Amino acid sequence: MNQEVLRIENLSFAYPHSKLLYDNFSLHVNIGEVVSILGESGSGKSTLFELIAGNLKAKSGTITTSKLSQIFQDPYTSFHPTYTIINQISDVAPLHDLHQLCHALDLDPDVLAQKPHQLSGGQLQRCSILRALLMKPSLILADEPTSALDNITGLHVMQLLMQFLDQVGILLITHDKNLAAWCSDRMIELKA
Numbered sequence: 001m002n003q004e005v006l007r008i009e010n011l012s013f014a015y016p017h018s019k020l021l022y023d024n025f026s027l028h029v030n031i032g033e034v035v036s037i038l039g040e041s042g043s044g045k046s047t048l049f050e051l052i053a054g055n056l057k058a059k060s061g062t063i064t065t066s067k068l069s070q071i072f073q074d075p076y077t078s079f080h081p082t083y084t085i086i087n088q089i090s091d092v093a094p095l096h097d098l099h100q101l102c103h104a105l106d107l108d109p110d111v112l113a114q115k116p117h118q119l120s121g122g123q124l125q126r127c128s129i130l131r132a133l134l135m136k137p138s139l140i141l142a143d144e145p146t147s148a149l150d151n152i153t154g155l156h157v158m159q160l161l162m163q164f165l166d167q168v169g170i171l172l173i174t175h176d177k178n179l180a181a182w183c184s185d186r187m188i189e190l191k192a
């Protein structure tokens, strides 16, 4: 049976003094699925994540979500520059599966003792995936997780993330239609 990790039903939302950005919008994600959200700048992709994360309140409709964690576009701004990666990860997540996950993410555990600027963008984005997975989510919100990386590194990072689809569903924001077509079960294109 499909295990649903996100259900959005009849969502409507507008920022104050603005037109409706979402009007009766519905979406669901199951464990094992990658669902991509595409759309031009200003179409409301980031706003959707803010609504799902509970940082914005819908005008009407319902959002039901299981435990989620987020991966952001720029790995350098996802970590504080002055603390080591391991300090920052241990602040938010238990470390039981650290070595096993490092292995799966092709990440040398020694790099975790470094500070963010000492790592490459690809290494650091794998650290943010590590942090997200250690939080044991059922839903991952990934906001342009590969767009700060070159194509080959980006594809590798996405492949590594997709290994965990037996445990999670992934909602992916991307501008990259080729990436979305390659990795998604469903694609939703928002209109500005």
Ligand SMILES: Nc1ncnc2c1ncn2[C@@H]1O[C@H](COP(=O)(O)OP(=O)(O)OP(=O)(O)O)[C@@H](O)[C@H]1O
Residues within 6 Å of the ligand: 015, 016, 018, 021, 039, 040, 041, 042, 043, 044, 045, 046, 047, 048
């Ligand atoms: N805090 C806010 N207050 C008012 N309007 C906002 C706010 N944040 C975003 N908007 C507007 O809502 C619309 C959707 O913005 P959003 O950032 O969700 O789009 P996006 O699709 O993620 O864009 P991009 O691809 O450029 O990141 C835009 O018109 C934007 O100007």
